[in-house]
Amino acid sequence: MKWKGGRKSSNVDDRRATSSRRHGTPSIGTIMMIWPIIKPLLKTKLGWVIIGLGVAAYFAGFNPLSLVGMGGSTSAPVNQVQDDKNAAFISTVLASTEDVWTKELRGYREPVMVLYRGGTQSGCGFANSAVGPFYCPADQKVYLDLSFFDELSKTHDAPGDFAQAYVLAHEIGHHIQNLQGTLSKVQKAKQQWGNSKKANALQVKVELQADCYAGAWAHHAHKRFNILEEGDVEEALRAASAIGDDTLQRKSTGTVRPDAFTHGSSKQRVEWFRRGLRTGDVRECNTFK
Template sequence: MKWKGGRKSSNVDDRRASSGGRGRGMPSMQTMMILWPLIKPLFKTKLGWAIIAVGVVAYMSGFNPLSLIGVGGSSSAPVNQAQDDQNAAFISTVLASTEDVWKKELRGYREPIMVLYRGGTQSGCGFANSAVGPFYCPADQKVYLDLSFFDELSQKHDAPGDFAQAYVLAHEIGHHIQNLQGTLSKVQEAKQQWGNSKKSNALQVRVELQADCYAGAWAYHAHKRFNILEEGDVEEALRAASAIGDDTLQRKSTGTIRPDAFTHGSSKQRVEWFRRGLRTGDVRECNTFK
């Protein structure tokens, strides 16, 4: 993807230095408040003090001991600072591209904030850690993105490439569009009536597929305006869409497929709806609720 030299968005809240990442300062206040009930008893014994000392030494050496209890990321490898900063610059440029496209294509479009973090952070929708993956919070109209997810996308889901990463962000921006259009609130009202049921799951699938279609529409307009696509880019996005389909994830985790438990759509559906947006660039073609 052609992105270097492009405009970077100013709507970025970079919390990597304070959200529990390895080798990037101290854990955030929110993280310490959550962990305090576990840490407090350690101050009462010599063994506890020894454990704290070992933890501090490990943290300063680049290993985050909080990752052992699921806070601050799952990897013990130190962060490559130069690569991490380049990833942040890249995704900030992609965000700027979504701003330029949707401000032109959608009347009244309001730009969201993108929060970059590593390990864990607080959102308007509650505390998030790296296991949650990228998500959009309608309560504060922010996209939350742990940059370690891109490593997981490449290594765990076999979907490498910068345009695969761009697709992930564009999908979350699609949820922001749905929030502005009132789609998310209507869906939430319906799901509250139905409770935890197959109908609720099926409705959520339609939400996710529409966001995939919006991501494709963004790619259509971004390439038309900025000539961003290079050979293989579309295939990267399609591979990512397929890799995170519900059937593919279920097959990997349990060996079986349960369509009634789908919440994001099958690999085939996700690919088809991204293709539709990419082919037409028309958000009116993204009505998954028909």
């Protein structure tokens, strides 16, 4: 991806030097992310023992999800030079999303991106590396522990700078949904349905729409700034596939349970990203039809 020399966003709250590695109470986002793993364990005594050990490890500062390929270890050494390069890169990508969506979407308001290491406080609760990148509608900020990029490359076999750009563009997609009122409508519906298959299916639609928005960003960013290089699209598609629910479930439990999907299958994520990339039209991203 061509990014060097590009404008860096001023909407960056860099907390890497002050981030806490102490874990607080898990946020709702964290619980939703790990629920497909926890639910089967609740059915057996051994499962309850495993959960207890995991909780104890979590509050002791160790990320038990790193054992199943979800989230990074908080004790991993940081290459500061590479970390600063990643920060500069992702700040440039954020600026690109600002340029694209300010032009394409009337009334677009730019979000803030929080960079941290280990853990930090968010408007949606305590953020930690286990949950991965996420958007918090309460404070309209994207939270990103840069260690996730290491996980994306090493654990999920999805290396490359454009794969990282796709991840941020997806979270910015959630910001667009928040501005459009989509997230609040979905949240109200999910509260009525509780923890059910319907609620999960609705959340999948939210995530797939964000994937489509990410593709639409790439369409317009390349058209305006000529950012794409050979192999970039394949990097994004590989990342989308690697973090599909079916792929993650298969890695963590060895089985696939579609009724527990919250982000969509690998195939769905790839298809919706492709649609946005091909058309650049957010109207084509209506996953709720």
